[in-house]
Amino acid sequence: QPVLAVVGRPNVGKSTLVNRILGRREAVVQDVSGVTRDRVAYDALWNGKRFTLLDTGGWEPDAKGMQAAISAQAETAMATADVILLVVDGQVGATAVDQAVARTLRRSDRPVILAATKIDDSRGEGEIAALWRLGLGEPHPVSGLHGRGSGDLLDIVLDAMPDSPRDDVDLDAGPRRVALVGKPNVGKSSLLNQLTGETRSVVDAVAGTTTDPVDSLVEIDGETWKIVDTAGLRRKVGQASGTEYYASLRTKAAIEAAEVTVLLLDASEPISEQDLRVASQVAEAGRALVLAMNKWDLVDEDRRHAMTRELERALVRFPWVERVNISARTGRAVQKLAPAMRTALENWDRRVPTGQLNQWLSDVVAAKPPPVRGGKQPKILYATQAQNRPPTFVLFTSGFLEAGYRRFLERMLRETFPLTGTPVQINVRVRE
């Protein structure tokens, strides 16, 4: 989601304005603290548009002076925001510091919007005309006291923002889409039969003609799911020799068409390279994943233990995947599939509030700072979740983060927020 950075001297009414934007009356409470004390990120929503509000505010008493501190704010804003809002005190007018900041911000390739606060009545509006001198275009008057003008200001700010995907939670409403994949003879058709036979409710053939259904609506555990490409399962396409290539294309297409993939493994056989490749494909496609160990009825106690160890080794890259042990033939534990799919999808949909994310980040970074590279300690400025499905996070940093440290962050992220069953992506934006 786009980032709006708010820059301004202390006491110009910035916090009041920030609170207006966030729709709060009380003063900003520091329970949602940022990574460093002088930077706080919040989730904001205006007219159905989500964005991150970065308050570069705060004041370090030991800062080298207002000039230095505020230029640091401006630099951070220019490096990380999509739109910058400069707040000046409309009653005081542009100070030397304001002018210096404006000079810096004029270099920005991002839109900069100028707000003049404390304009509580129309008399003040004449005075702010002088703010045109800052060279940032029209000064927009707002009253912190009455909130006058802040709605108009936000409309202007949002117009300047790049379009973000709207809240997509309801975008593709309808049954959740599931791909059932796995090697030939692992039991995919049996599982489909078990699921549909059990509930006697292949509700409908969705696409294609009735004689060649592509997807099936199936009721599992009281919920309707769409199983993609069931035609492939029923007709066993790709199982004759020489068609492996097409079978793998079909698997890939099914994974991409689905939101969650159920990867069937044969518990009585060693895990194959091919199985791991499919798991990677799901993660790379950014889809949720559930592992189903099928033919559990065939394996004895010893094999179960051996296989669990084998799985742990094979799946080191997917420690986040939930596993269910089932038998498509006997119907054993098949009812555990739906809860696992639901959990995976819920986490795939997850949005971590920016405040919580940055609280987490400051705790983690305080406990273990990023390793020094080239004599420099990279600083992590703040984080925001750019997207869900799958959860995608952006870290704004002052330097490159090593892959090992990024993996560490992912591990810690998964310890704090429920993300079982979904891949996550962590992107790093290094500020120039």
Ligand code: GDP
């Ligand atoms: P597909 O190629 O993945 O669709 O596999 P099928 O569903 O056709 O199953 C292949 C074979 O494995 C068939 O003979 C099934 O009866 C058998 N099978 C499937 N699931 C199980 C299971 O859970 N336990 C046992 N013992 N056999 C199974």
